[in-house]
Amino acid sequence: MNTRQRLDAMRARQPAPAGMAMRTAPASSSLPNWPQRVSFCPPGMQERGGECVSGVCAPRVHPLIDAARNAELAEYERTVRQRFDAIVPALREIAAQQHEAGFEQRAQQIARERLGFELPQDVLADAWVTTLDMRTLYGHSVLQTYHALARDFTARWNGHAEAEAMHRFFIECGFHEIDISPCADGRLKGLLQFVLRLPYQAVRRRKSYAGAMFDVELNVRQWTETELRRFREGLPTLSDAGTRYLKIAVYHFSSSDPHHEGCAAHGSDDRKAAQAAIDRLAAFRTAIENGFCCGASVATLLIGVDTDNDAIKVHVPDASGEMSTECFVDNLAVYHQTTGMAASEARWRLGAAIDEAVREQGRSAPEAGMRRLIERLLTNNLSQIDYVCAQHNGRYADIGHAERFINIGDGFDEVHLRNLAYFGHLYTIEEGAADMDVGIKIFSGLNVARGLPIPIAIHYRYDEQVPGSRERAVARCRRIKAAIAARYPTLAKDGLLFCGMTVQGKAPGSAQEEVSDIDTNSHGH
């Protein structure tokens, strides 16, 4: 078995099915067909203490990492994974008892104790007629687990001060609003909280699209809203402050399996993914510059994420804001170079990496504010690289897709974790069909192939201050659900689509409200 075959065998086990333990490192105990010899660690991995560990992960301490936050995130990841991983065993146990006396009470008791919520009573009650509808129970459980986590998070969140500080930092760098569009791929679902270590409240606009191909016209409208608020209210900065709107696009790639586990929307070709994002960013900037007078412009930035280890590449804009696929700082290399250094030396090295990237390509240096932001992003990401070393031996076991559910519509604020959900930002299936199709394709492999339904969380925010906004968000949920069923009729017929619907006010701290299928208030418009 050569290296290639070993990698293939490894990939064949991936993606880890939802419900299976996913933190399992590629250690011998969990890989019966993985030989015990160190020479069998895949390329880039080294044997250390009986496990394959990425060569990047030094046994030395890195001076710039946030150890406390890493510990918090490890606990958070463990909690989230455990909650989802509990679903399949609990449902298996319930299934085994479906023909016993007192089944319904017993099933609810198991669900409460092990999952933290109840199962739909009517599904349990109907079990005696034919057999227990495990698809519905599974779909229900996945989405309820998510909702329970979101509620816990909302109740405990106390990061206002941190978000506020980050927002001030952005303004000091010259950016009054940060707008990020990553790829819809679930492996980027931890982008803000983990990969970039940015409080999500500090990044007001977050919209994912397959291939990071964001909607230029929508973005022009959002820029317009932001700018009007500056003129009318002087928030977040005065209109003459000289700050700009910063649009960041985030593509992704896989260093260990570049031709298969990169971005599907761009044929797993990272250069193509990067170029497409640069073109889209340039189109947005041109739209603003041409459409508005008086020197209107926006700043743009491109970031690539290696989804194997969460290391980023930051494409450094030149003095006029232009970017190239070739001119970037590879933060994995920076991590490798700076580990074991003194903090001040590591910081200097990180800054030097930006200068070198620019110099090698014969380009001009970025503006001071942009440079400062890039330094912060690279520094933040060092903690994440270290985290992946500590928690995942420097390379995720699930280098491929292993999402738990699809999130359609507006994104969830509350829970962020790599491979938690495939997220497509869309308002109609008609326009968002490409994003939806990619999600369904991923889950056809992950879930449908195993007989499990695709849990789909349809979620829209509404504006409490706009009359009728909530009703329209509710109607949109139902319309989207119907459109999904119409687009995938075979899956729908076979009970392999499980759609949950929620709406949520725009005000911070608003709770998610579940939406029922039936319109109980259909009088009037």
Place this chain on the structure above:
Amino acid sequence: MNTRQRLDAMRARQPAPAGMAMRTAPASSSLPNWPQRVSFCPPGMQERGGECVSGVCAPRVHPLIDAARNAELAEYERTVRQRFDAIVPALREIAAQQHEAGFEQRAQQIARERLGFELPQDVLADAWVTTLDMRTLYGHSVLQTYHALARDFTARWNGHAEAEAMHRFFIECGFHEIDISPCADGRLKGLLQFVLRLPYQAVRRRKSYAGAMFDVELNVRQWTETELRRFREGLPTLSDAGTRYLKIAVYHFSSSDPHHEGCAAHGSDDRKAAQAAIDRLAAFRTAIENGFCCGASVATLLIGVDTDNDAIKVHVPDASGEMSTECFVDNLAVYHQTTGMAASEARWRLGAAIDEAVREQGRSAPEAGMRRLIERLLTNNLSQIDYVCAQHNGRYADIGHAERFINIGDGFDEVHLRNLAYFGHLYTIEEGAADMDVGIKIFSGLNVARGLPIPIAIHYRYDEQVPGSRERAVARCRRIKAAIAARYPTLAKDGLLFCGMTVQGKAPGSAQEEVSDIDTNSHGH
């Protein structure tokens, strides 16, 4: 046969099928089953010179009408109708010759001479195999007729000065932007040019919806765009000018058959239609007032149109901008009262009608600028009432639907005429299904019942200054066409949907560009 039965018999002949002469007044010659006795004129009509003429139409001259413009409009209406009315006879003649030698050349000759354009060569060439595909020829001819008229109009239009003057007048009244949402009903397709006599270039935003139920969120975005331009560019007024954005909703009703020929979206109940529009306007105003600080607000106005005779009711806002279904000026009454008066007396009478409407309902008077605008709209509409008297005996023969085609997407700027097209402003069939369904229902009666296809003109504007905008508009056309076929599969299968697609730049004077079915440039995104 009582009055009701006569009216029913009259309605049974209506709507006039597309392709039939539609200017036919209810005169004896064209109504074989219409008795020759004057007592048989329907209620509200009187015999005059052997024809039934509306009692409102005085034989005296009205002092405030624009006779020159009325003559121009009559010529315009005649031209447009003649062009459409030529289609069916020309196609009949072509059909009759389909098995003769030299058919293709002969058919093209007839089409060129009588319709002004050529027919699709492949359809003619295929005729010998089975039979001539008249549905395709009909759909093609209707849309080509429209396009030819649009080209003529663009080439000859010279109304810039007039539009500019009207825009200045709006600003003098305190309104820097006028945004009109009428019902999608084709009987309002002449709203600006005929009913209100407003140059369409002076009304920047025109979006029709079934029941005038405009999209509040979209409107908030458009308000935002307008306001930002004022702040950034001082256009059309400086941000501190104290002018406002005026949103006008337009509902409609039928005075001679109120329970059948009113607005279908509101069950032909004019009070319900008016109240729904008032509520939607109030929601928009609330959204602006709640969503933006510093006294942000908008002005709103509600207008009702009697689609039998184009007379308007203007609902007079009180001093705080509130409106009621009950407080309006009935311009048909004003016309009746003022005909034969001296111009100054008629103007005084028109102003007094506003005061009386307010006083009768015990409400406060509108702001001076709003009052001035209302006076202008009422005065303008007097010309249209007079026009309908002169051209249509004071009541349209086609009091019901008689649209020639459906216009979906962005509205056409170039051609406006009552009952020309059903216009639904929408970006997706998924969201705009209600508007589309109403259109299809109307045309199922008008066309499908006679074996004719429903011509659908899909039209989107793009921004020449935004990279990729044209490509996205083209893609949207194709997506909408596919979505229409998917929503109405039986009609599609039977060849009863004929979709044409056009895109057009946003810059004034841009030409419509036809979009082909096939994507000949599908490389890249």
